[in-house]
Amino acid sequence: MTLTLTDELSAIVGAAFAKAGLDPALGRVRPSDRPDLAPFQCNGPLAAAKAAKKNPRALAETVAGGLKAHPAFESVAVAGPGFINLTLRDAFLAEKLDALAGDSGCGGWRKDEAETIVIDYGGPNVAKPLHVGHLRSAIIGESLKRLFRFAGDAVYADVHLGDWGLPMGQLIAELRRERPDLPFFDPAFDGPYPEKPVVALEDLERLYPQASAACKADPARAEEARQATAELQAGRAGYRALWRQFVEVSRAAIEREYADLGVSFDWWKGESDADPFIPELAQMLRAQGLTEISDGAEIIRVAREGDAREVPPLILFKSDGSVLYGTTDLATILERKRAVDPARILYVVDQRQALHFEQVFRAADRAGLFPLDRLEHLGFGTMNGKDGRPFKTREGGVLKLRDLIDMVDARARERLAEGGLAEGYPEEEVADIARKVGVAALKFADLSSPRTTDYVFDLDRFMAFEGRTGPYLLYASVRIRSVLRKAAERGAGAPGPIRIVAPEERDLALALLAFGDATRLAFEKRMPHFLCEHAFGLAQAFSKFYAACRIADESDAATRASRLSLAAAVGRQLDRALDLLGIAVPERM
Structure with missing residues (x-):
């Protein structure tokens, strides 16, 4: 591990604490609260005096006396009730700078032992244009990916596309109403596949809200979408072919806009990639007796004694057998474990999703799938307009x-x-x-x-x-x-x-x-x-x-x-x- 300057100074001051018969850990040095007096300070004598029931200033004087001859320090002074102020010699600084000048990492900190990390950020949905709500996840996630790699970790960045579930069924049903002549809607379809997509990004951007609104307004349309979703997930060839086109057309636009922001991913996986792991996941959870039926749905209880607030159960399967985000997120953990066996998985997702991730993480931990302390939700706040509300266009819409x-x-x-x-x-x-x-x-x-x-x-x-x-x-x-x-x-x-x-x-x-x-x-x-x-x-x-x-x-x-x-x-x-x-x-x- 690369020692930082404060690490090195702490080791020097810690040795002086130890020589005085005190805990060397109390020699921790940090940048000064009063840089006009000295660049660094150590507050350890106050804690040492409390433990030893002695005068903190006297202890500070003892420690400082053992430091004044050290070649790193220009001056060592005791201030207030027992703070030790430290000023470094110019020659010591010059020596450190000469070493920094030859360091490929420019003096940055690195770890001793590398870990394999998956960072989940981005989270765009197929068929929907990226908007300002996707900005923070992409920017923060990209920086953390680079930082973890710089520190020495092996990092896999996953965009985690929203490419499965009811929205895809809604799109298929809506397109079937507009273009029933497409060969994909023939139950016997098995090719040939068109060389070019039959839908463009503009089509998807129009169809998505159109289909969603129709399903909300008309129960019959909602049922059509649910049926199309079920057939897609069951493997109907025409629907799978059409769905692949939705993904390909959307991904091309998503990649272009992320590239313009200097954001990239190692994996372009989506919820659909986790779907094959759901049967294995369900079998694993049932074998451990972790699931139960509640109001027709199969759930996993994740509440714990001592919770300060209610933590609802995670729904594994709805009463109609369909899955929710919690199910695919659990299956994705299983998929990632099979793929690279990461030491940690980090999720760079809006803070408003905190409860969802708490449920998923607790379920994964309870099942022995992944330890709770190695699943991290790195939530973030919102980008707001000058009115203090989430940023919108002048017309009040979401800005692309x-x-x-x-x-x-x-x-x-x-x-x-x-x-x-x-x-x-x-x-x-x-x-x-x-x-x-x-x-x-x-x-x-x-x-x-x-x-x-x-x-x-x-x-x-x-x-x-x-x-x-x-x-x-x-x-x-x-x-x-x-x-x-x-x-x-x-x-x-x-x-x-x-x-x-x-x-x-x-x-x-x-x-x-x-x-x-x-x-x-x-x-x-x-x-x-x-x-x-x-x-x-x-x-x-x-x-x-x-x-x-x-x-x-x-x-x-x-x-x-x-x-x-x-x-x-x-x-x-x-x-x-x-x-x-x-x-x-x-x-x-």
């Missing part, structure tokens, strides 16, 4: 993701023009830069807040090239590349060993060395906003360094070489942090 992407692209082009950026570039490059700026704006706005909170969609604020925004970070990265490129053009020499001679260099060093803690926190909490905070803080620290310190035209050769190394390290680490957030950086702007 395609329309959002196009809107962001257009706004990015406007902001580039307003800022005098990308002037005179080829049109193809301008389009690429605008797409990257727009996606950076969307992703950073989404990821910079804690995952579980709601946030307000404000495109003008997100698209600014100043402040805490994605475009600001892109500009910072491009500026570092420009500095290094111009330094090379003017013959400034090669980067060299890092030494710290200015306070802005010290602040930049501390910002760079915080990447390990940022990546570990983001991983352990499953919260990408820690990476966002780090990236923004690093960009700000570089901006101050750039304003205060000469780089390519520094007269002292050793200092110039050091600053070139610092700039290069910042550029590499900033790009790595942005990549973990799923944000691509243009070569120039």
Whole structure:
């Protein structure tokens, strides 16, 4: 496992605690609450004094006395009732930075032991266009996939398409009414299969709401859809062929829009892939005596003694024998276990689905299918409009993701023009830069807040090239590349060993060395906003360094070489942090 800076400092301070006869675990070091006094602090003496019934300040003085001669520390001071404030030596920081400069992970944290992880995110439905409600799952899931891989895990990302069940039957029944001449509706159909799909995406987008509304209004239409669903799931050849076309046509559009957002998946599986596992699952649950009949439905009770609220049973089969999402989600766990035997399965799904996943996870645990503590629902809040409600179009409808992407692209082009950026570039490059700026704006706005909170969609604020925004970070990265490129053009020499001679260099060093803690926190909490905070803080620290310190035209050769190394390290680490957030950086702007 890669040690972070605070890990290393904690080990040093922990040894001093142990030498004083105290628990070394109390030597935990963290960034200071008062960085104006010192960059790091240890609060352990307060807890040690309480356990030993001694004066905390006296204990702190004892520990501090054992640290003052250590080569890592410029100063060790006791403050208040027993806090230990720590300031690091410039030589120690320079040594750590030289090591960071040669690290392929740019100083990020990695695990000792890799695990196999499945991350379930996306969740689009066949025949329905992606809309803004799909945005957060895709953005957060993509970042977590990249973060887990960076930490060393083997990750399988699954889109988990909604491609089975009653909606498919509704579509088949509706299409049969409109085009009864299609060969798929012949009970004896067994080919030949058309070379081209008989339905287009526009057909599906029209038929889906049309069929749903008809089924709600007319019990006879609802029965037609239920019958079509049953025949599809029973394997009727014509219906299966038609259903495959629904999936293929939908997937092409879904892939295109996710690709525009820089989101990708290893598995394009759906609920239908879990269907063959349902009989085995049912047999397993029945053999253990975990199911019972209630009002004609077969259920699994998952409530536990001591529950603070009611947790309803999970319905395995409805009274008519059909299945619900809980059944297919359980079968999907079985399918994933058979496929890759993951150590954990993570579900990046709206927080409003928390009860559903609690039922599924408890059922899986009760059946011995998968341990409860290794199934994680990583819920998230909603993207809201300025009125505080889930984001809608001006007309009050749900905004299509395609329309959002196009809107962001257009706004990015406007902001580039307003800022005098990308002037005179080829049109193809301008389009690429605008797409990257727009996606950076969307992703950073989404990821910079804690995952579980709601946030307000404000495109003008997100698209600014100043402040805490994605475009600001892109500009910072491009500026570092420009500095290094111009330094090379003017013959400034090669980067060299890092030494710290200015306070802005010290602040930049501390910002760079915080990447390990940022990546570990983001991983352990499953919260990408820690990476966002780090990236923004690093960009700000570089901006101050750039304003205060000469780089390519520094007269002292050793200092110039050091600053070139610092700039290069910042550029590499900033790009790595942005990549973990799923944000691509243009070569120039």
